Amino acid sequence: MTNEEIKLFISAHIPAATFDESGEFLNVIIASEELLPIMKELRSNRDLEFDYLFCLTCIDWKDHLMMVYHLLSKKHRHVIVIKAKITDVNDPQIETVCGIWKTAEFHEREVYDLFGVKFINHPDLRRIFLMDDWEGWPLRKNYVDENMIEI
Amino acid sequence: MSLLGEDIVTEDGEFVINMGPQHPSTHGVLHLKIWLDGETIKRVQPHLGYIHRSIEKMSENLSYRNFIFATSRMDYLSAHINNEACALCVEKGLQIEATPRAQVIRILMAELTRLSSHQLWWGCTGLDLGAVTPFFYAFREREAIMEIMEETCGARLTMNYMVPGGVMYDIHPNFQKRVKDVMKQIKNNLHEYFEILTGNVIFENRTKGVGYLSKEDAISYGVTGPTGRASGVSCDVRKWFPYEGYDKVQFDEILDNCGDCYARYMVRMKEMDQSVSIIEQLIDNIPEGDFQTKTKNVIKLPKGEFYQRVETARGELGVFIVSDGAASPYRIKYRSPNFSNLSAIDHMARGAKIGDLIAIMATLDLVIPDIDR
Numbered sequence: 001m002t003n004e005e006i007k008l009f010i011s012a013h014i015p016a017a018t019f020d021e022s023g024e025f026l027n028v029i030i031a032s033e034e035l036l037p038i039m040k041e042l043r044s045n046r047d048l049e050f051d052y053l054f055c056l057t058c059i060d061w062k063d064h065l066m067m068v069y070h071l072l073s074k075k076h077r078h079v080i081v082i083k084a085k086i087t088d089v090n091d092p093q094i095e096t097v098c099g100i101w102k103t104a105e106f107h108e109r110e111v112y113d114l115f116g117v118k119f120i121n122h123p124d125l126r127r128i129f130l131m132d133d134w135e136g137w138p139l140r141k142n143y144v145d146e147n148m149i150e151i
Numbered sequence: 152m153s154l155l156g157e158d159i160v161t162e163d164g165e166f167v168i169n170m171g172p173q174h175p176s177t178h179g180v181l182h183l184k185i186w187l188d189g190e191t192i193k194r195v196q197p198h199l200g201y202i203h204r205s206i207e208k209m210s211e212n213l214s215y216r217n218f219i220f221a222t223s224r225m226d227y228l229s230a231h232i233n234n235e236a237c238a239l240c241v242e243k244g245l246q247i248e249a250t251p252r253a254q255v256i257r258i259l260m261a262e263l264t265r266l267s268s269h270q271l272w273w274g275c276t277g278l279d280l281g282a283v284t285p286f287f288y289a290f291r292e293r294e295a296i297m298e299i300m301e302e303t304c305g306a307r308l309t310m311n312y313m314v315p316g317g318v319m320y321d322i323h324p325n326f327q328k329r330v331k332d333v334m335k336q337i338k339n340n341l342h343e344y345f346e347i348l349t350g351n352v353i354f355e356n357r358t359k360g361v362g363y364l365s366k367e368d369a370i371s372y373g374v375t376g377p378t379g380r381a382s383g384v385s386c387d388v389r390k391w392f393p394y395e396g397y398d399k400v401q402f403d404e405i406l407d408n409c410g411d412c413y414a415r416y417m418v419r420m421k422e423m424d425q426s427v428s429i430i431e432q433l434i435d436n437i438p439e440g441d442f443q444t445k446t447k448n449v450i451k452l453p454k455g456e457f458y459q460r461v462e463t464a465r466g467e468l469g470v471f472i473v474s475d476g477a478a479s480p481y482r483i484k485y486r487s488p489n490f491s492n493l494s495a496i497d498h499m500a501r502g503a504k505i506g507d508l509i510a511i512m513a514t515l516d517l518v519i520p521d522i523d524r
Contacts, residue, residue: 023456024243051370055458055469057484070458070469070486074370074384077391103373106494114207129200129523138208139482 001047006080009048013038025070025081032067032084036095039082042071043100049073050080053097056107058115060141065092065117086117096122114139161186165193170508172201178275179519183496183508190504195497203523210483215241215315215450218480223309225487226521228268229463231260234313239394240459240470241315244452251438253317254395259330259433260300260312261395261461262426266337267296268464269419269426272516276416277348279513280357285348292340295333299326315450317443330434334427341423349420358412362499362511365410372498373491376466377422378515381407381414388462400429415514451478465489465516489521 001009003026010017014034020027030038042050055070065086072079086092096119097104108119109128116137119125127134136143159167166187172180180201186194206225210218219241222233235257242248249257270289277285297307302323304310312319348354364374369382379386387404389397405421407414452474460469466488473482492515500508 024458027456052373054373054460054467055471055484055486057471057486059473059482068471070471101373102368102371102498103491103494106490110490127200129203131200138205 001076001078003078006048006078009045010038013041023081025079027081027083029083029085032086032094035067035082035084036097039069039097039100042080042082047076048078049075051075051101053101053103053107056097056104056111058111058117058139060115060139062141063089065089065115067094067111067117069097092117093120094118095120098122113137116140164188172198178512178517181493181512181517181519181522185505185508187505190506192500192503192505192508195500195508197493197496199493199523201523202520204520206524207483207485210480212479214479215452218483219313219315220309220311222485223311224520225485225524226463226465226468226489226518227308228271228518229264229465229468230309231257231264231312232461232463233468234311235261235395236459236461236463236468236470238313238315239461240457240472241450241452243459244455244457244472244474245315245446245450247316247444247446249317249395250441250444252440253442253444255433255437256318256322256442257313257395258397258400259430259437260303260310260318262429263296263299263330265464266423266426266430267293267300269423270296272419272464273344273348276513277354279509280354282348282351282354285344288340288343288347292333292337295329295336299329299333302326302329314443316446317441319443321442322437327434327437330430334430334434337423337427344420349416355413357506357510358416358514361412361503361507362514363410364495364499366408368495368498369410372495374466374495375488375491376463376516377405377418378415378492379466380405381418382410383408386467388460388467392460394459394461400432402429412510412514419516449478451476452480460486463488465518465521466492485524487521487524489517489519493517493522 007019010028014030018029042048050071050073052072052074054072057068059066067084069082096108108122111117112125113127113129168185170183170185172182182198184196206221219234219237222237223230225233270293274286274289301307303326304312364382366383369379369384375386390404402425405418407418454476457472460467468488469486471484472480475481499511
């Protein structure tokens, strides 16, 4: 599918979705509550078939958190970036996509470890790099560590 | 993670042991917790973070020139290719391209890195599976490549040779001659690799049919590189999304459909041939000219998000830069190939014997600092 067709498809499912084509890939910005149904549809629809989640990460924009999912279809060779906006920065929550792409399990644990985003229904949500008793979420912009040196 | 506090035997009668973080076969500080029924593996749980240096957080305070060099410490066997990915990503943001000479030098360096990395892997695989001699054979050629690196970059492991716009300095006058000599040496000696290990009965029995990973699972787990290609997934970034002029050189993407340890072994062995072929095509055709495009002293990327992926010796490395227009990145994410490859280890090892886990780990070719970052 071309970017235009993908845009039409997503607009039909989520009328509130906004698009950004200024970068290399087509960016789709949605609210965090709408994530799981559209992800399931993107994976299972025969014309889209995004079977490869090649990057999953989060960006802290101070007033909100942005989950970023880079998806690729091995069959159709198209790429899309889904961005889910989490507005509640004090208790960020979003549905897990582990059930759709197995690679998400580790990547979501990494995001939980470094950003504190809680993934609902994740099978094994623990810190992955840091110690279990570590305080705070290091990649958040408001994270303070007395040992950190500003260069 | 309370390691000592937990019972060694679970309620179901399963025996729990820890492999690593100081275990010779894990090639670094990887810690695997294994649930066993007799000698059969029921479950594997990797515990990561023993060498976590938080490179992503560090990079947020570094300039666009400096952050590149932190990545040499991620996948230290593909240091050149990591640097290349970052340099390419910054160039994408600046909308410039490296000079033609720099591009060819970069490809040559990347392929030499791939060769030396695969040679180290081959030696270590032999070592893991009980054969000591391959290690010395592999290091004979690897040493020759390392000397070329030393001559041109001044370093043997963390080269820091790629900069935005090209390479840091021109190649050494001896470069072409020495590369040709090494290629001749590798071509003459590669058959020895097969003679000493590939046909060995013990080696074949320990790898054939062990650690099977299907094509669908490989895609779902995000497994890339030779590991993914051994499961039949076409995932070579050099073919899919050519960078630096990889579309102008002739080489094959090696695929295998068996998905076991032996297939992963064979894919890497055949990839060495392809790397030699790429180097031979380019070594006499290095264009004359500048080795670096002029860039400003302080690089500032425009607002936006930039994603660049390259094929390292282990798979697809993605560099995701988010810029807010300042002189250092707002956020950097490294999508490291080993991190995703490791996530499949539980799936691959279930039902196998504990000795098979060594073979699986050996053929996954894990580099732990790249997982922990």
